[in-house]
Amino acid sequence: MDAREQAAWAGGVVRALREEIGRAIVGHGDVVHDVLVCLFCGGHALLEGVPGLGKTTLIKTLGQVLDLAASRIQFTPDLMPADIIGTNVLVPEETQSAGAGAETRRHVRFQRGPVFAHIVLADEINRATPKTQSALLEAMQEQTVTVAGTSYPLDQPFIVLATQNPIEMEGTYPLPEAQLDRFFFKLTLGYPSGTEIAAIIERTTGEPPEPLRKVIDADGIRRLKSLVREVPLAAHVRDYAIRLALATRPGTETATELVGKYVRYGASPRGPQALVLAAKANALFDGRLNAGFDDVRAAARQALRHRVLFNFEGEAEGITPEQVVDDVLEKVPAAEG
Amino acid sequence: MGDASLEFRAGAARLARRARLHLVLRRGVAGLFYGLLPGLAAAAAGATVALPFPAAVFAACAAAAGMLAGAASALIARMDRRQLLIRADGVLGSREILSTALELEPTAGRAGPFAQAVVEDAAGLLSRTPPRAILGRPRLGLAPYAALAAALTVAALVFPIDLRALFPATTDRDRELAQIGEDLRKRGEKLAEDARQRDLGRSLELSQQLAQLGRDLVDRHVTPDEALERMSQLESGLSQEYQLRTQQAQPDASAIPSPGAEGNGEAAPSDRPGQNAQQGTDRPGTAGTPTEDPSAKDLGDALDRLRQAQRSLKGQGGGSDQAQAPEGSRRPGAESPAPGKGSPGGGGESGQPGGGNLNGGQGRSTGTGEQPGDPGSSGVGSQAAPDKHGPASPIVGGDRGPTLQAQGNPGEGDSTRLLARSLPEWTGSALPEDTILNRYSRQAESALARDEIPLDLRQSVKEYFTRIGITK
Numbered sequence: 162m163d164a165r166e167q168a169a170w171a172g173g174v175v176r177a178l179r180e181e182i183g184r185a186i187v188g189h190g191d192v193v194h195d196v197l198v199c200l201f202c203g204g205h206a207l208l209e210g211v212p213g214l215g216k217t218t219l220i221k222t223l224g225q226v227l228d229l230a231a232s233r234i235q236f237t238p239d240l241m242p243a244d245i246i247g248t249n250v251l252v253p254e255e256t257q258s259a260g261a262g263a264e265t266r267r268h269v270r271f272q273r274g275p276v277f278a279h280i281v282l283a284d285e286i287n288r289a290t291p292k293t294q295s296a297l298l299e300a301m302q303e304q305t306v307t308v309a310g311t312s313y314p315l316d317q318p319f320i321v322l323a324t325q326n327p328i329e330m331e332g333t334y335p336l337p338e339a340q341l342d343r344f345f346f347k348l349t350l351g352y353p354s355g356t357e358i359a360a361i362i363e364r365t366t367g368e369p370p371e372p373l374r375k376v377i378d379a380d381g382i383r384r385l386k387s388l389v390r391e392v393p394l395a396a397h398v399r400d401y402a403i404r405l406a407l408a409t410r411p412g413t414e415t416a417t418e419l420v421g422k423y424v425r426y427g428a429s430p431r432g433p434q435a436l437v438l439a440a441k442a443n444a445l446f447d448g449r450l451n452a453g454f455d456d457v458r459a460a461a462r463q464a465l466r467h468r469v470l471f472n473f474e475g476e477a478e479g480i481t482p483e484q485v486v487d488d489v490l491e492k493v494p495a496a497e498g
Numbered sequence: 499m500g501d502a503s504l505e506f507r508a509g510a511a512r513l514a515r516r517a518r519l520h521l522v523l524r525r526g527v528a529g530l531f532y533g534l535l536p537g538l539a540a541a542a543a544g545a546t547v548a549l550p551f552p553a554a555v556f557a558a559c560a561a562a563a564g565m566l567a568g569a570a571s572a573l574i575a576r577m578d579r580r581q582l583l584i585r586a587d588g589v590l591g592s593r594e595i596l597s598t599a600l601e602l603e604p605t606a607g608r609a610g611p612f613a614q615a616v617v618e619d620a621a622g623l624l625s626r627t628p629p630r631a632i633l634g635r636p637r638l639g640l641a642p643y644a645a646l647a648a649a650l651t652v653a654a655l656v657f658p659i660d661l662r663a664l665f666p667a668t669t670d671r672d673r674e675l676a677q678i679g680e681d682l683r684k685r686g687e688k689l690a691e692d693a694r695q696r697d698l699g700r701s702l703e704l705s706q707q708l709a710q711l712g713r714d715l716v717d718r719h720v721t722p723d724e725a726l727e728r729m730s731q732l733e734s735g736l737s738q739e740y741q742l743r744t745q746q747a748q749p750d751a752s753a754i755p756s757p758g759a760e761g762n763g764e765a766a767p768s769d770r771p772g773q774n775a776q777q778g779t780d781r782p783g784t785a786g787t788p789t790e791d792p793s794a795k796d797l798g799d800a801l802d803r804l805r806q807a808q809r810s811l812k813g814q815g816g817g818s819d820q821a822q823a824p825e826g827s828r829r830p831g832a833e834s835p836a837p838g839k840g841s842p843g844g845g846g847e848s849g850q851p852g853g854g855n856l857n858g859g860q861g862r863s864t865g866t867g868e869q870p871g872d873p874g875s876s877g878v879g880s881q882a883a884p885d886k887h888g889p890a891s892p893i894v895g896g897d898r899g900p901t902l903q904a905q906g907n908p909g910e911g912d913s914t915r916l917l918a919r920s921l922p923e924w925t926g927s928a929l930p931e932d933t934i935l936n937r938y939s940r941q942a943e944s945a946l947a948r949d950e951i952p953l954d955l956r957q958s959v960k961e962y963f964t965r966i967g968i969t970k
Binding site for chain 1: 580581584585587588593594595597598599600601602610611612613614615616619
């Protein structure tokens with residue numbers, strides 16, 4: 162299969178996934194697309210939205226159409242790290258010895274936690290304590306879990322889809338910057354329109370829908386992931402992604418006035434990494450063979466919004482990360498010179 | 499792969515050639531424009547100043563040199579193909595496929611499955627798209643200005659214009675004349691207003707002429723020779739008018755003390771009884787006296803100013819005319835006394851009557867003849883006494899008149915006031931006396947015949963002309 166056929170295949174897979182997910186999820190087409198980008202780029206997504214918008218349904222649906230093992234962790238204040246990653250337990254084992262009959266011996270066995278799945282739904286992740294939240298750090302970044310000095314690799318593909326509720330802030334623990342930075346995208350779900358609500362009611366109050374079709378398996382996902390990374394991206398497009406990320410940092414030459422005034426910390430190197438990978442995925446999903454400026458721009462909000470931290474003035478003025486990213490997109494020219 | 503790569507290179511080279519052609523045109527036009535500017539300047543100045551070269555040849559050479567220089571710089575300029583293809587991507591909306599292919603093309607065979615396809619697609623896009631669709635028309639923003647500059651240059655060569663005629667230079671002398679003109683205009687208007695209120699027809703006419711002369715000087719509507727001629731006529735008329743006014747105000751002018759004459763010298767009396775030597779003026783020193791008519795004072799000031807203007811026009815004075823003006827032309831009792839040893843002037847405040855030129859006329863005649871038609875023959879020459887700085891300069895005046903000599907030592911003795919009656923002195927006038935006297939005669943006749951002169955003043959007019967010995 163040559164490159165064009167591969168690109169066409171990738172585009173076809175993504176279209177099929179979106180169509181199949183669309184059978185269960187009404188609206189949120191962009192969010193579905195971005196979740197797929199995260200999946201095929203090997204990243205994780207943080208979904209933010211008020212309750213009832215279908216965050217959990219989206220992730221469950223994703224697990225069904227991808228033919229992957231999915232697990233759900235409801236984060237609560239008393240959730241412990243071991244509840245996520247697993248723990249060592251003593252397991253009795255009967256052994257048959259000569260002349261002495263049966264003998265019971267105990268040994269330690271690692272009991273895998275819910276993180277050992279292809280798709281992990283970390284529901285309301287900001288309700289757990291930072292200690293528990295940090296239990297996901299290694300899993301998200303290194304794709305391994307270490308317990309009692311032993312590392313356990315996670316199954317591939319592995320994606321964490323975390324959700325958080327932006328309005329109930331009491332008794333929550335906002336995610337630390339280090340953990341936020343590990344999310345490839347931060348996606349926000351908005352309220353559905355009247356037409357979409359009608360469709361939701363129609364689907365959920367009538368006959369149970371037909372089971373979803375599995376579009377792609379783990380092998381296909383791994384293949385598509387590698388294909389994304391092979392999409393060519395010119396140096397000047399890469400430089401544009403870098404300049405966008407740099408422009409979110411106060412004190413740099415390309416920082417905009419808004420950034421200089423309200424932003425405390427800008428995007429880390431993971432920001433342009435996410436931009437470039439997402440641009441490649443966008444191009445491939447569009448059936449194109451190379452990534453361009455538009456592909457970078459299309460991923461800028463999702464990749465940079467959670468990597469911009471405001472100072473006091475920014476918080477007081479109610480500046481949103483989207484405002485900053487849009488300002489950067491407007492002020493930073495695509496091509497230099 | 500090789501074919502696609504070659505095709506892509508050829509397409510990129512074709513685009514680069516087209517871009518270079520545009521650059522040559524753009525820079526050539528810019529060079530033409532900038533080359534035309536000095537050519538235009540030379541063409542415009544050719545009619546004004548003498549150029550060491552033909553303006554047309556220079557303009558043509560400068561334009562050609564500018565155009566060639568611009569085109570040459572474009573020919574040797576480095577074409578950035580990357581920027582060119584980025585621009586092409588932007589124009590075509592090809593999502594950076596051309597610029598990406600440029601990077602991938604050298605290693606397309608080893609850069610993964612997508613690289614080859616990208617180069618092939620880019621090559622196909624370039625072969626399908628004519629360079630004109632990417633680059634558009636050459637942007638020759640300076641072309642209209644170059645055409646305009648060329649047209650102006652040709653026009654300047656075909657219709658040469660002497661810029662000096664359009665923009666006459668303003669010199670210090672022009673400014674000085676303008677100041678004089680402005681001053682004369684103001685004084686003339688003031689006198690005219692006064693004459694209008696007092697219903698003095700002749701005075702009104704002279705004042706208006708004075709104001710008009712001032713305006714003409716300001717506007718430079720009059721040549722210096724014409725101005726001098728008009729000044730001479732005006733001075734004649736104003737002097738008569740002034741004499742008339744002062745006679746009316748003080749019939750016995752000889753009894754009027756001259757202000758400022760407080761030196762201790764003593765002047766010798768004239769050797770012609772009945773004639774007083776004139777001390778360099780035709781205007782008795784009545785300024786500041788309680789009996790002087792204010793309008794007469796204005797008239798006298800205007801007269802002084804007119805004489806200064808005459809000297810300026812002749813290049814004899816200007817600047818601090820009070821210090822440089824010939825004393826013989828200064829009114830005694832004028833606002834600005836003329837200090838200085840050698841020139842006490844008429845009624846000046848020198849206090850050294852013996853130490854200077856009583857006439858102060860710098861060689862001008864101070865003849866005091868009262869004989870009609872021959873004032874010079876009976877003029878009174880005057881000669882200053884020698885002072886401590888050397889022998890006094892003999893006064894060049896009426897050749898046949900007696901010499902007036904002040905006696906005494908500088909700084910000693912009582913002051914002596916000299917008051918002389920004479921014909922008005924023609925300071926700076928180049929006209930022969932006969933001409934002036936004839937004109938006086940005509941003016942006297944016409945003045946007496948004018949109905950607008952009130953009856954009670956006609957006698958004064960007649961006495962005026964009788965006094966100066968003109969009327970028949």
